[in-house]
Amino acid sequence: MLRTASVAMAAYNGERFIAQQIDSVLEQLGPEDELVVSYDASSDRTLEVLEGYAARDERVRVVENDRPGVVGNFNNAIAACAKDVVFICDQDDVWVPGKRDAVIARLNETGADLLIHNVVHIDAEGEVISRPLFEEYGIRPGLLRNFAAPRYSGCCMAFPQASKRLIMPMPEDVINYDHWVGMVCEALGSITFMDDVYLRHRLHGDNVTTSRRALGVIARQRLNLLRALARRRRELRR
Numbered sequence: 001m002l003r004t005a006s007v008a009m010a011a012y013n014g015e016r017f018i019a020q021q022i023d024s025v026l027e028q029l030g031p032e033d034e035l036v037v038s039y040d041a042s043s044d045r046t047l048e049v050l051e052g053y054a055a056r057d058e059r060v061r062v063v064e065n066d067r068p069g070v071v072g073n074f075n076n077a078i079a080a081c082a083k084d085v086v087f088i089c090d091q092d093d094v095w096v097p098g099k100r101d102a103v104i105a106r107l108n109e110t111g112a113d114l115l116i117h118n119v120v121h122i123d124a125e126g127e128v129i130s131r132p133l134f135e136e137y138g139i140r141p142g143l144l145r146n147f148a149a150p151r152y153s154g155c156c157m158a159f160p161q162a163s164k165r166l167i168m169p170m171p172e173d174v175i176n177y178d179h180w181v182g183m184v185c186e187a188l189g190s191i192t193f194m195d196d197v198y199l200r201h202r203l204h205g206d207n208v209t210t211s212r213r214a215l216g217v218i219a220r221q222r223l224n225l226l227r228a229l230a231r232r233r234r235e236l237r238r
Contacts (some may be wrong), residue, residue: 002108002160005033005100006081007089010201011067014091014155015049022053022060025097029059033100035089038065038077046091046197071177075169083161088181090155092202094126099198101157106194114181115155120195124204132197136162141193143186144213147222152182154201163189165236171228175221178227179219187229188236 007025009020010130025035037050039062041215047062065076077085083144085104089095107115116139121130130136139151146152154177159167166189167181174180216229 001216002104003032005029005087005104006083006161007035007087007088008030008036008074008081009037009091009126010040010070010072011037011046011050011091013041013042013044014046015042015044017092018046018049018163019053020095021089021091025089025172025173026053026057026059028095028097028100032058032083033059033081034081034083035060035179036077036080037062038073038080038180039063040065040068040073040139067172069170069172071170074177075172078164078168078170081138082163085158085160086164086181088154088178090201092204093155093200094122094200096198096200097186098123101155102196102198103194105190107158107160108152112192113166113188114157114159114185114191114192115194116152116182117158118198119153119156119199119201120197122200122202125237126200128200128203129203132195134193139193141186141191143183146186147180147225148183150176150179152178153201154181156179157181159185163209166232171224171231174228175226179221179225184232188233207216 050062062219063080065073118134137151
């Protein structure tokens with residue numbers, strides 16, 4: 001039975017919104033849960049904010065990252081997570097109340113290797129600016145459709161500790177880490193999709209995004225993904 005939660009957050013130049021996100025997470029966590037924040041060296045006050053939370057709340061741990069970049073930062077955060085369920089968490093969103101308990105309950109109910117829940121977009125001021133994205137983009141399972149046009153969102157993902165055998169380490173040559181997590185769990189494990197909206201995903205001028213890329217870059221990434229999936233399959237069969 002899955003009971004406890006680790007939240008894996010990647011932080012980089014996140015001073016503007018990170019406190020609001022941390023507050024929305026901590027108010028849902030129990031005394032046995034943890035928030036693990038991997039910190040990439042930043043030019044703003046992100047580290048000062050994080051150290052303040054860690055000093056006030058023993059559930060918060062800050063681990064410095066020595067492999068800069070989104071994939072390296074999340075690899076570092078997830079590797080340090082020790083509880084039953086790992087929630088992937090961006091630094092600038094807002095958790096909807098009830099997320100922790102509902103997600104753990106669904107994972108216990110389904111036995112899935114990965115859960116992806118619904119989400120809406122908000123603007124910098126926190127106003128909702130989209131329909132739920134499962135409806136907006138037709139998000140649903142399907143290896144081929146998600147390989148070609150992925151709509152996996154890492155910030156909506158959670159998985160049991162045991163799923164690290166599938167996911168970790170995330171290959172750094174697959175720059176969309178959430179594409180890797182979704183594909184490896186769908187190809188070599190199982191996924192459950194949850195229609196309930198449990199995240200407000202913030203769009204603002206400073207988002208770290210990998211969505212606008214040249215066709216050649218996208219093609220190379222798809223090839224890297226296929227190679228990484230084949231390697232992981234061989235590793236799991238040993």
